[in-house]
Amino acid sequence: MLKSQQRLRNNKDFVRVFKQGKRHSFSGVLLSYIPNNMEYSRIGFVISKKYSPLAVRRNRQRRILQSAIHPIYPQLKPGFDIIISYTNRNKVLPYKDASVVLTKLFTKTNLINNN
RNA sequence: AAAGAUUGUCGAGUGAUAGCUCUUUGAGUCUGUAAAGACUCUGGAGAGGAAAGUCCGGACACUCUCUCUGUCGAUAAGAUAGGGAAACGGUAGCGGGUAACCCCCGUCUAGAGUGAUCUACGAGGUGCGAGCAGAGACGUGUUUUAACCGCAAGGUAAACAAUUCUUGAUUUUUUCAAGAAUAGCUCCAUAGUAAUAUGGAGGUGAAACGGCUAAAUCCUUACUGUAGUGCAAGACCGUACCCCGCACCCAUUCCAAAAAAAGACCAUAUAAGUUUUAUUAAUCGUAAGACGAAGUUAUUUCGUUUACAAAGUAAUAAAAUCAAGAAGUCUUUGCCUGGAAUGGGUGCGGGGGGAGUCGCAAAGAUUUGUGUGGCAACAUACAAACAAGAUAGAUUAUCACUGUAAACAGAAUCCGGCUUACUGACAAUCUUUUAAU
RNA sequence: GUCCUUGUAGCUCAGUGGAUAGAGCGUUUGGUUGCGGUCCAAAAGGUCGUAGGUUCGACUCCUACCAAGGACA
Numbered sequence: 038m039l040k041s042q043q044r045l046r047n048n049k050d051f052v053r054v055f056k057q058g059k060r061h062s063f064s065g066v067l068l069s070y071i072p073n074n075m076e077y078s079r080i081g082f083v084i085s086k087k088y089s090p091l092a093v094r095r096n097r098q099r100r101i102l103q104s105a106i107h108p109i110y111p112q113l114k115p116g117f118d119i120i121i122s123y124t125n126r127n128k129v130l131p132y133k134d135a136s137v138v139l140t141k142l143f144t145k146t147n148l149i150n151n152n
Numbered sequence: 153a154a155a156g157a158u159u160g161u162c163g164a165g166u167g168a169u170a171g172c173u174c175u176u177u178g179a180g181u182c183u184g185u186a187a188a189g190a191c192u193c194u195g196g197a198g199a200g201g202a203a204a205g206u207c208c209g210g211a212c213a214c215u216c217u218c219u220c221u222g223u224c225g226a227u228a229a230g231a232u233a234g235g236g237a238a239a240c241g242g243u244a245g246c247g248g249g250u251a252a253c254c255c256c257c258g259u260c261u262a263g264a265g266u267g268a269u270c271u272a273c274g275a276g277g278u279g280c281g282a283g284c285a286g287a288g289a290c291g292u293g294u295u296u297u298a299a300c301c302g303c304a305a306g307g308u309a310a311a312c313a314a315u316u317c318u319u320g321a322u323u324u325u326u327u328c329a330a331g332a333a334u335a336g337c338u339c340c341a342u343a344g345u346a347a348u349a350u351g352g353a354g355g356u357g358a359a360a361c362g363g364c365u366a367a368a369u370c371c372u373u374a375c376u377g378u379a380g381u382g383c384a385a386g387a388c389c390g391u392a393c394c395c396c397g398c399a400c401c402c403a404u405u406c407c408a409a410a411a412a413a414a415g416a417c418c419a420u421a422u423a424a425g426u427u428u429u430a431u432u433a434a435u436c437g438u439a440a441g442a443c444g445a446a447g448u449u450a451u452u453u454c455g456u457u458u459a460c461a462a463a464g465u466a467a468u469a470a471a472a473u474c475a476a477g478a479a480g481u482c483u484u485u486g487c488c489u490g491g492a493a494u495g496g497g498u499g500c501g502g503g504g505g506g507a508g509u510c511g512c513a514a515a516g517a518u519u520u521g522u523g524u525g526g527c528a529a530c531a532u533a534c535a536a537a538c539a540a541g542a543u544a545g546a547u548u549a550u551c552a553c554u555g556u557a558a559a560c561a562g563a564a565u566c567c568g569g570c571u572u573a574c575u576g577a578c579a580a581u582c583u584u585u586u587a588a589u
Numbered sequence: 590g591u592c593c594u595u596g597u598a599g600c601u602c603a604g605u606g607g608a609u610a611g612a613g614c615g616u617u618u619g620g621u622u623g624c625g626g627u628c629c630a631a632a633a634g635g636u637c638g639u640a641g642g643u644u645c646g647a648c649u650c651c652u653a654c655c656a657a658g659g660a661c662a
Contacts, residue, residue, distance in 0.1 A: 041172090062453060064448060
């Protein structure tokens with residue numbers, strides 16, 4: 038779990054990222070991002086009710102993604118608003134696959150520091 | 153010991169690594185005159201029995217019909233407290249519990265089971281396809297078929313005028329007649345708060361004293377609740393930024409020669425804004441192709457292009473609503489510089505904006521234990537216990553072990569119920585059967 | 590989160606406890622025409638969302654569940 042400063046916490050920001058941001062997807066994980074004028078990056082998670090109507094499964098999937106992003110976060114370039122959404126219906130994405138998918142996505146979009 | 157019945161409890165644990173929210177016991181650093189705030193380390197706490205469905209009931213908050221009475225007020229406007237009515241509901245064998253209930257407890261009646269126990273129902277009226285005979289038709293006899301099935305013949309058409317025995321009439325059944333008994337009916341006694349049960353008596357017993365049904369669509373009665381909206385209720389505050397109006401100051405340009413101060417009119421107007429209506433526009437989205445790109449090669453994803461309904465959004469127009477105050481005019485005082493436009497700044501007023509704070513988070517119809525009252529639900533006394541509180545939303549992720557680690561499932565203002573989903577285990581009480589003493 | 594609405598033929602919808610559950614559009618067949626449309630005539634197509642219950646009798650009343658949709662900042 039990231040700190041509250043490092044999370045997207047406002048509806049306006051979500052709308053801005055979805056409307057104006059760039060998108061990339063990989064095996065059900067959709068990454069949208071847009072630069073912000075801040076010294077750190079902020080990350081939000083969206084898992085829709087179409088994924089599963091049960092709140093427990095949605096919570097668990099979100100927590101897996103959050104914990105997978107935690108070791109990657111220090112390597113990210115600062116100054117971006119990022120939204121990660123998962124829509125694969127009723128398929129649980131385990132921790133190992135999630136970290137692999139996320140690193141792939143970040144390298145593809147050049148959001149990660151190569152150092 | 154086996155087979156059951158009912159009720160209750162629990163709803164994984166341990167370790168390692170990495171992390172989140174709240175809190176502030178302690179320590180430190182920074183900002184600040186101070187109050188205080190921010191950060192780091194440490195300590196403490198952190199998801200249910202159904203948190204679910206949102207099906208009932210309450211607390212709490214705001215809004216609200218008519219009428220009467222009391223208090224404050226001036227007799228008014230209004231505020232506040234209480235009673236009643238209308239309308240709209242709720243409950244329904246009987247008795248009790250509760251803040252309240254479609255809830256719970258006890259009990260009556262009927263049925264199932266050897267039994268523990270389980271299941272079901274519950275006031276009155278109205279109503280009961282039609283005709284004929286008949287004292288009487290929902291129901292005894294008979295006809296018919298409005299309705300349904302069927303090609304047709306024909307059949308279906310809820311329940312209830314009861315049951316048993318003996319004798320006689322006829323060869324028997326059916327039917328008829330006579331008699332007896334039971335149920336039913338009325339009254340009385342006993343038990344019970346009551347529903348009701350038990351016992352006794354009485355006449356009646358082919359004439360209603362009977363059946364089903366409609367408060368899970370009608371009417372009445374009894375008891376009872378004002379009603380509506382739901383914490384996105386509601387209260388406070390209002391940052392950045394934006395819009396409108398007014399005053400003052402500065403700059404530039406133009407104009408005038410009489411101005412300034414106080415009060416009134418101007419002003420039941422009007423700006424932004426809000427609400428409603430109309431028009432237009434673009435976006436989102438949808439659909440089917442075409443082209444291009446990506447790619448996990450899937451009936452994939454993305455972009456461009458073509459077409460398009462409603463709602464919403466934006467702009468414009470109209471109507472309604474809504475602040476402060478200038479110029480101008482008049483009156484009084486009484487005598488020298490002032491006014492307009494554009495741009496910028498400062499201040500004041502009106503409005504939009506959710507950055508936020510509270511409601512709301514440790515404490516009340518609470519939970520547990522013991523005593524007392526009660527068959528019980530529950531009440532009461534004493535003692536002890538009780539820090540989840542987020543707001544794009546914390547309460548976790550990964551690995552290992554524990555017999556295989558597994559079910560249903562995630563708090564969102566808070567409580568009492570009901571309903572639905574569900575893994576495995578344990579405990580208590582009771583019943584029946586078998587065996588031993 | 591709180592509060593509501595709806596579910597009937599392929600689509601859009603009616604339906605007052607007793608009808609073989611209807612209407613329009615669509616589909617199919619036949620007729621008309623040289624052919625097609627229009628028109629005319631007929632037919633098919635329904636577990637009334639699912640499961641229980643009340644009732645002599647349920648699309649309609651009650652309860653539970655399922656699905657779809659809406660309002661509120």
